[in-house]
Amino acid sequence: MILVTGGAGYIGSHTVAELLRTGVPESDIIIADNLSTGHKESVLGGKLCVGDLRDSEFVSKLFKENDIDSVIHFAAFSQVGESVVNPLKYYENNVQLSINLVRHMVDAGVKKLVFSSTAAVYGEPKNIPINETDPCIPTNPYGQTKLAVEGLLKWADNAYGLKYIALRYFNAAGALESGEIGERHDPETHLIPIVLQAANGERDCIKVFGTDYPTPDGTCVRDYIHVTDLASSHIAALKRLKDIGESGIYNLGNGAGFSVKQVIDVCRQVTNRDIPVELAERRAGDPATLVASNQKAMAELNLKFRYASLESIIQTAWNFHGN
Numbered sequence: 001m002i003l004v005t006g007g008a009g010y011i012g013s014h015t016v017a018e019l020l021r022t023g024v025p026e027s028d029i030i031i032a033d034n035l036s037t038g039h040k041e042s043v044l045g046g047k048l049c050v051g052d053l054r055d056s057e058f059v060s061k062l063f064k065e066n067d068i069d070s071v072i073h074f075a076a077f078s079q080v081g082e083s084v085v086n087p088l089k090y091y092e093n094n095v096q097l098s099i100n101l102v103r104h105m106v107d108a109g110v111k112k113l114v115f116s117s118t119a120a121v122y123g124e125p126k127n128i129p130i131n132e133t134d135p136c137i138p139t140n141p142y143g144q145t146k147l148a149v150e151g152l153l154k155w156a157d158n159a160y161g162l163k164y165i166a167l168r169y170f171n172a173a174g175a176l177e178s179g180e181i182g183e184r185h186d187p188e189t190h191l192i193p194i195v196l197q198a199a200n201g202e203r204d205c206i207k208v209f210g211t212d213y214p215t216p217d218g219t220c221v222r223d224y225i226h227v228t229d230l231a232s233s234h235i236a237a238l239k240r241l242k243d244i245g246e247s248g249i250y251n252l253g254n255g256a257g258f259s260v261k262q263v264i265d266v267c268r269q270v271t272n273r274d275i276p277v278e279l280a281e282r283r284a285g286d287p288a289t290l291v292a293s294n295q296k297a298m299a300e301l302n303l304k305f306r307y308a309s310l311e312s313i314i315q316t317a318w319n320f321h322g323n
Contacts, residue, residue, distance in 0.1 A: 022232075
């Protein structure tokens with residue numbers, strides 16, 4: 001069985017959907033989520049167990065009652081701004097629950113884990129595109145907690161032979177093509193759903209923070225990867241752990257950057273709606289450009305992305321958000 005922690009969240013629920021699409025039986029998928037930010041209705045199959053991974057009794061029961069042989073670990077708080085305001089919340093949750101999970105994996109003899117990490121571990125990038133070997137100097141507690149868990153996994157491999165792959169991904173975007181599930185955060189902080197909310201009339205306008213960056217059109221450039229391509233990458237990472245049995249770290253991104261202005265323009269094209277824009281000052285801590293080097297992941301995980309274009313990413317998001 002595959003345990004998917006945080007499987008009712010945005011990326012976790014799409015990974016469960018992709019596992020099902022690729023033929024993994026529902027009886028072989030178990031989802032653990034406390035539903036604090038996830039949604040029960042986003043889980044399209046498998047066995048959902050509601051509970052907190054910081055609760056040793058809950059985690060112990062998961063491993064005792066189910067024949068788990070591998071884990072895909074998404075469960076975490078992930079709002080950068082909130083992590084700065086409330087770092088204790090992020091350390092108590094993201095690090096503590098990962099320690100508890102790893103402890104019970106070791107006790108149960110489960111030795112394969114795919115970890116949902118983040119590009120936030122790099123902080124202000126020294127190079128563009130960003131390589132896995134670049135320095136990791138997080139500039140917020142969220143990135144620091146993810147880096148701390150990467151360190152935990154490295155030493156757990158060294159001590160207990162727990163093999164892991166950490167996937168450092170960039171901006172997840174899009175939705176299941178059917179529109180059945182998609183991106184829902186409260187509050188919403190991600191650009192594409194915010195722009196689509198403006199297209200829907202749920203927001204008066206979209207604010208563009210800074211137009212004087214050293215980029216082709218003056219707005220920030222980011223690397224967007226479709227959530228289904230992210231999901232299939234986690235499954236590919238699990239396959240590599242089973243086939244090769246080596247721990248590793250991989251960037252996950254499109255390998256291409258799109259500016260805020262480009263995102264707004266493509267959203268206008270896809271929705272065929274006017275989207276009002278309000279220009280605002282730069283926000284502190286926003287790097288001009290964040291783009292991944294994805295060559296290592298594409299080669300070693302044998303990835304083939306289905307939604308490489310910005311248009312296809314935004315169209316699927318609109319399938320979910322549109323009315």
